[in-house]
Amino acid sequence: MVSSLSSRERALGAYFGLAIGDALGATTEFLTPREIVQQYGRHQSIIGGGWLRLKAGEVTDDTQMSLALGDAIIQERGVKAGAVASAFSDWMRSKPVDIGHTVRRGIVRYRSSGTTAVPFSEHDAGNGSCMRALPVALAYSRASTQQLCDANRTQSHVTHHNPHADAGTETVLQMVIAAMNGDKIEALQRQAAQLVADYPVFEFGRKRVENPSGWIVQTLQVVFQALFGEESFEAVLVDVVNRGGDADTTGAIAGMVAGAFYGPQAIPERWLEAMNPKILSRCQSQTEALLDLAEAGVEGPSPALGLDGGTDHQLIRPDRYR
Numbered sequence: 110m111v112s113s114l115s116s117r118e119r120a121l122g123a124y125f126g127l128a129i130g131d132a133l134g135a136t137t138e139f140l141t142p143r144e145i146v147q148q149y150g151r152h153q154s155i156i157g158g159g160w161l162r163l164k165a166g167e168v169t170d171d172t173q174m175s176l177a178l179g180d181a182i183i184q185e186r187g188v189k190a191g192a193v194a195s196a197f198s199d200w201m202r203s204k205p206v207d208i209g210h211t212v213r214r215g216i217v218r219y220r221s222s223g224t225t226a227v228p229f230s231e232h233d234a235g236n237g238s239c240m241r242a243l244p245v246a247l248a249y250s251r252a253s254t255q256q257l258c259d260a261n262r263t264q265s266h267v268t269h270h271n272p273h274a275d276a277g278t279e280t281v282l283q284m285v286i287a288a289m290n291g292d293k294i295e296a297l298q299r300q301a302a303q304l305v306a307d308y309p310v311f312e313f314g315r316k317r318v319e320n321p322s323g324w325i326v327q328t329l330q331v332v333f334q335a336l337f338g339e340e341s342f343e344a345v346l347v348d349v350v351n352r353g354g355d356a357d358t359t360g361a362i363a364g365m366v367a368g369a370f371y372g373p374q375a376i377p378e379r380w381l382e383a384m385n386p387k388i389l390s391r392c393q394s395q396t397e398a399l400l401d402l403a404e405a406g407v408e409g410p411s412p413a414l415g416l417d418g419g420t421d422h423q424l425i426r427p428d429r430y431r
């Protein structure tokens with residue numbers, strides 16, 4: 110790691126890392142580690158394929174929803190619930206290659222009711238609001254933690270309204286910001302430890318997790334094990350995608366944190382070359398615009414629209430949900 114990197118370079122590393130992790134992991138999504146070994150040996154090249162039959166260098170909903178969210182934030186100069194829901198709805202209309210069940214349900218609900226927050230559900234602890242949240246970290250990288258968390262909840266609750274999804278995502282966003290600021294790995298470890306202290310279900314030190322589902326808890330257990338167990342951007346990503354399961358999403362989330370931590374120069378050249386250059390260029394211009402917004406002064410998030418929505422702007426007391 111090179112501590113002289115600027116936060117702008119590290120932010121670009123985060124966005125490239127997200128897209129590359131998504132593209133790399135799409136090949137092994139929903140395979141078991143044993144199936145991966147049989148078909149690919151150690152999977153470490155961006156070759157496309159997988160259950161989506163992707164072209165090499167293409168990305169899935171993780172990166173696409175991030176770009177949709179980022180555009181909405183730039184246009185509105187902050188996270189505005191209506192603009193975010195509308196951007197997600199437009200994205201769904203574009204017939205994306207994949208879309209999660211909870212995401213689809215939230216967007217359908219917005220279309221039929223106009224509400225921009227789904228009701229609280231203990232079952233909505235999927236990773237779908239975390240995988241797309243990077244633009245919030247960039248736009249609110251100079252804002253208070255409270256404003257960062259409020260902005261995240263506004264975008265998250267369009268489809269996912271669950272304290273584990275909120276807390277896990279906010280930990281990831283704070284890790285990205287810490288890494289952008291050049292913090293050491295111990296600082297990121299403390300953030301993960303705080304999440305576990307608040308919500309013990311996230312405990313990740315005991316057992317190696319393989320074949321993670323779309324549950325935010327298993328997703329982050331895999332991400333944290335790789336991030337704190339490996340010592341390069343490449344090793345972190347190769348670790349998570351070879352565990353199979355929701356591999357494009359563990360790849361995307363590990364990629365954003367490791368990309369900020371190790372910086373863009375740590376990304377293997379062969380992975381950058383394999384990517385669709387249009388996607389990388391969108392990631393780059395959006396990174397610039399989101400950081401410009403952060404510097405100019407991002408606006409606070411808007412409340413959710415609708416009768417039974419109501420974004421929870423209070424930090425939820427963790428002990429209520431133990």
Ligand code: MN
Nearest residue numbers: 169170171357
């Ligand atoms: Mn995906």
Ligand code: MN
Nearest residue numbers: 355356357358
């Ligand atoms: Mn996925």
